[in-house]
Amino acid sequence: MAELLYQHAEPEAVLSGTHFMDGNHAACEGAIAAGCRFAAGYPITPSTEIVERFAERAPHVGAMFIQMEDEIASSICLQGAVWGGLKAMTVTSGPGFSLMMEHTGYAAMTETPCVFVDVQRAGPSTGLPTLPAQGDMLQCRFGSHGDYEAIALCPSSVQECFDFMIEAFNLAEAYRVPVFFMMDECVGHMTEKLVIPDAREISVLGRRFTKKPPEEFLPYAPGEDLVPEMVKAGDGYRFHVTGLTHDERGYPSTTLATQRQLVVRLIEKIQRNAPKIWKWEERNLQGAEVAVISYGISARVALKAIELAKQDGIQAGLFRLITVWPFPGQRIQELATRVRAIVVPELNLRGQVANEVERAVQGRCPVVPVGHPGGGVHDPQDIFHAIKEALS
Amino acid sequence: MDKRIEIRIAGFGGQGVILMGIILGKAWALFEGKEAAMTQSFGPEARGGACSAQVVLEEGKVLYPYTTQADILVAMSQEAYNVYASSLKPEGTLLIEEELVKLEKALPALRTFAIPATRLAEEAGRRMVTNIVMLGFLTATTGIVSKDAMKQAVESSVPKGTEALNLKAFEMGYTYGLERYVAN
Numbered sequence: 001m002a003e004l005l006y007q008h009a010e011p012e013a014v015l016s017g018t019h020f021m022d023g024n025h026a027a028c029e030g031a032i033a034a035g036c037r038f039a040a041g042y043p044i045t046p047s048t049e050i051v052e053r054f055a056e057r058a059p060h061v062g063a064m065f066i067q068m069e070d071e072i073a074s075s076i077c078l079q080g081a082v083w084g085g086l087k088a089m090t091v092t093s094g095p096g097f098s099l100m101m102e103h104t105g106y107a108a109m110t111e112t113p114c115v116f117v118d119v120q121r122a123g124p125s126t127g128l129p130t131l132p133a134q135g136d137m138l139q140c141r142f143g144s145h146g147d148y149e150a151i152a153l154c155p156s157s158v159q160e161c162f163d164f165m166i167e168a169f170n171l172a173e174a175y176r177v178p179v180f181f182m183m184d185e186c187v188g189h190m191t192e193k194l195v196i197p198d199a200r201e202i203s204v205l206g207r208r209f210t211k212k213p214p215e216e217f218l219p220y221a222p223g224e225d226l227v228p229e230m231v232k233a234g235d236g237y238r239f240h241v242t243g244l245t246h247d248e249r250g251y252p253s254t255t256l257a258t259q260r261q262l263v264v265r266l267i268e269k270i271q272r273n274a275p276k277i278w279k280w281e282e283r284n285l286q287g288a289e290v291a292v293i294s295y296g297i298s299a300r301v302a303l304k305a306i307e308l309a310k311q312d313g314i315q316a317g318l319f320r321l322i323t324v325w326p327f328p329g330q331r332i333q334e335l336a337t338r339v340r341a342i343v344v345p346e347l348n349l350r351g352q353v354a355n356e357v358e359r360a361v362q363g364r365c366p367v368v369p370v371g372h373p374g375g376g377v378h379d380p381q382d383i384f385h386a387i388k389e390a391l392s
Numbered sequence: 393m394d395k396r397i398e399i400r401i402a403g404f405g406g407q408g409v410i411l412m413g414i415i416l417g418k419a420w421a422l423f424e425g426k427e428a429a430m431t432q433s434f435g436p437e438a439r440g441g442a443c444s445a446q447v448v449l450e451e452g453k454v455l456y457p458y459t460t461q462a463d464i465l466v467a468m469s470q471e472a473y474n475v476y477a478s479s480l481k482p483e484g485t486l487l488i489e490e491e492l493v494k495l496e497k498a499l500p501a502l503r504t505f506a507i508p509a510t511r512l513a514e515e516a517g518r519r520m521v522t523n524i525v526m527l528g529f530l531t532a533t534t535g536i537v538s539k540d541a542m543k544q545a546v547e548s549s550v551p552k553g554t555e556a557l558n559l560k561a562f563e564m565g566y567t568y569g570l571e572r573y574v575a576n
Contacts, residue, residue, distance in 0.1 A: 130433075191431075193428065
């Protein structure tokens with residue numbers, strides 16, 4: 001099994017220091033610090049600043065940006081760059097993300113480590129380009145056909161756009177999956193203080209290249225953690241990348257046994273390693289009667305509601321999902337035994353994450369979704385009323 | 393919670409409203425060493441649409457980044473004033489571009505500071521620096537951020553080569569504020 005090789009970020013690529021910057025720019029800097037040296041995209045509001053900045057920074061850090069003809073091309077172009085040895089991302093928003101679904105599945109099937117950034121805006125269709133939503137949370141989980149597991153992270157501050165973008169690239173390399181960096185328009189366009197540390201304090205995971213000689217190498221033979229080792233084009237190894245069901249040699253195979261072995265592994269490599277992937281933040285949950293579970297910008301709006309609840313004599317705490325997929329169901333199940341109710345505010349109307357919370361809670365306590373059509377954030381009063389209602 | 397100051401700056405696209413928010417937040421967060429969050433709202437058009445920046449200034453981390461009732465409203469257009477005047481706190485401070493905003497008499501008496509910022513910017517050399525004149529004026533009249541921090545923020549935020557013009561505009565707004573409101 002290839003060891004996980006962490007290195008420092010490249011000092012000349014890291015803008016160490018204190019900045020006042022928006023989330024989109026910070027996400028771009030995070031990607032560059034993480035070693036991303038290729039981006040392909042079809043710029044779209046509200047994500048444009050990420051690729052704008054990447055295009056500007058690229059010549060200074062030995063990277064390349066290609067503005068492709070559309071999102072379908074962008075989302076496959078970046079996978080070519082990965083197989084050529086680079087770390088790569090594409091950046092989009094809802095309408096573009098919809099077009100990319102074919103290739104998110106391709107990345108999952110071919111185990112191509114890469115990052116898809118989606119700065120969510122209100123939909124469906126072109127919806128509200130300049131306004132926020134959190135309506136793509138199931139799309140990043142289930143958007144492509146067939147069975148696979150995804151990793152999705154939701155930052156809720158400018159600092160996290162930087163920090164967790166590095167995490168996103170590291171997770172992509174560690175598990176050889178597409179990682180979905182699910183921002184929202186608010187976080188993308190919010191400007192806050194960003195502290196970029198010294199390059200030596202940033203850990204970047206290198207690619208899991210094989211050390212085996214070419215005659216022994218099987219491109220899809222998994223290691224102990226179920227993740228196979230990689231090679232890059234031109235290194236003298238024989239390999240084959242295909243979206244067809246393939247055996248350990250990478251050759252297409254149409255047997256049930258191969259399908260089962262491959263697809264079960266694609267799911268299990270994430271499920272079994274989930275406790276190592278999960279990240280969340282808990283705030284004031286000790287002794288809380290109500291847990292508010294949220295993510296992204298909604299988690300920050302929820303804090304205001306929690307404050308209102310406190311003024312009303314209700315102890316409420318926040319469980320903020322940072323990793324939304326794989327879903328930390330176990331932890332939420334534990335939480336459900338300690339609180340009287342759970343409230344889930346999010347910027348979509350169908351409880352995309354609330355349903356998953358309900359599935360984890362299995363009736364241990366009431367789960368109250370607080371939906372929103374997108375196009376703005378919740379009025380904290382609405383979340384506060386849900387907290388009150390949940391207790392009655 | 394520590395002291396929290398909520399500021400809304402509103403006008404139309406092209407006036408540099410968002411940059412004003414950035415400069416103010418930056419002065420506080422970087423040059424005063426505290427914490428700030430700036431959010432913005434604008435339409436799809438590049439110029440002319442209604443546009444506003446909301447800045448929240450705190451001593452420690454800004455958890456909730458939106459303004460509910462502003463402590464300070466900077467109105468750079470009549471529409472901005474009409475839409476947002478009612479969201480000012482009763483004891484709030486109103487700053488207006490006096491040649492673009494006519495006040496309604498019906499509103500409760502607010503602390504109001506008025507400046508012909510566009511005209512002063514033209515005198516400084518370019519109408520484009522109206523926003524920086526306004527920031528100088530805000531610094532003098534409200535005293536929320538130090539003049540030094542604001543000047544550093546202006547200098548590090550405007551396009552290279554325009555620093556002198558912008559600092560001149562800042563000083564003009566600052567002096568206007570001092571002379572008209574603070575000195576007396």
